[in-house]
Amino acid sequence: MAKRNGSSTLSENVTKKLRSDILAGQYEPGSPLTVSELAKGFDVSVAVVREALTRLATQGLVLQNPNYGFSVKTASEEELNNIIQARSLNESEALRLSIAHGDLTWESNVIALHHKLSQTPEFKESNQKLAVREEWSCIHRQFHYELIAACPNPVLLDICRRLWDLSEFYRHYSPPQQQVRDGRAEHKALTDAVLGRDSDRAVEIFKAHIRLTADILFDNR
Incomplete structure (x- = not known):
């Protein structure tokens, strides 16, 4: 049992690291994820890496092909539009419920995270190009999570977080x-x-906020 628990912990750690790297743009969309190379880099067994990649495949961030192994998911305008539509439906409802049920502690958390986000630089220079700072990305995620944190429906919150990734x-x-x-x-x-506590206005701004990201991406490709 101890060995299985240890292997499970290693797999969770590798999953978190790979997930973070993929979301941070460390891998190009569609690029292969070679199990043996990753195992060597993480100093773990191929079984641990394969389990981590399989988990990421269920989350939609990694593609698994029986003939070609694993690769980072590809990017498409159609999929992004589907994600935006799904976020607009689900996250808007979670936001309305959060506003309706949020207490003073929730308000304080929203204020604190917004202040932290506004004071954290978003970009850094990497290889003579601008890149999003990992610290900012983490706070940005926490801020958006906190906006809907008072929603009393845990199933809806889980859907929103998967769509966020x-x-x-x-x-x-x-x-x-x-x-x-x-x-x-x-x-x-x-x-x-x-x-x-203006739900209609908050949802309107939120929808425009996530739609603009999609518009900018495909206007600049």
């Missing part, structure tokens, strides 16, 4: 967007609407 994959695949949008202003307007 797929959407995040595309956001990192997108070119830097600071020249064509004011993300801080968008987050500020969304926070104000949420704290003002």
Whole structure:
């Protein structure tokens, strides 16, 4: 039992690291994920890596082909539009429920995370190109999670978080967007609407916020 638990922990750690790297844009869409190379890099067995990749495949971030092994998911405008539509339906409802049920502690958490997000630089220079900072991405995710955290439906929250991961994959695949949008202003307007308990306004801003990301991505390819 101890050995299985140890293997499971290793697999979870590798899953988290690979998931983070994929969402951070460390791998190009469609690029192969060679089990033996990853096992060597993580200093674990191929079985551990294969289990991690299989988990990521169930999350939609990795493709599994019996003949060609594993690869990073590909990107398509059709899929992104489907993700945006699904987020608009599910996350909008979670946001409405969160606004209806959120208490003062929830409001305080939203305020704190928005402040932290607004004070954290979004981009860094990497290989003479702009790249999204991992610290900002983490806070950005926490901020959006907190907006819907007071939603009392755990099934809906799980759906929203899965859709967020797929959407995040595309956001990192997108070119830097600071020249064509004011993300801080968008987050500020969304926070104000949420704290003002204006569900209709909050949902309107949220939908425009995620739609703009998709529009920018495919306008700049």
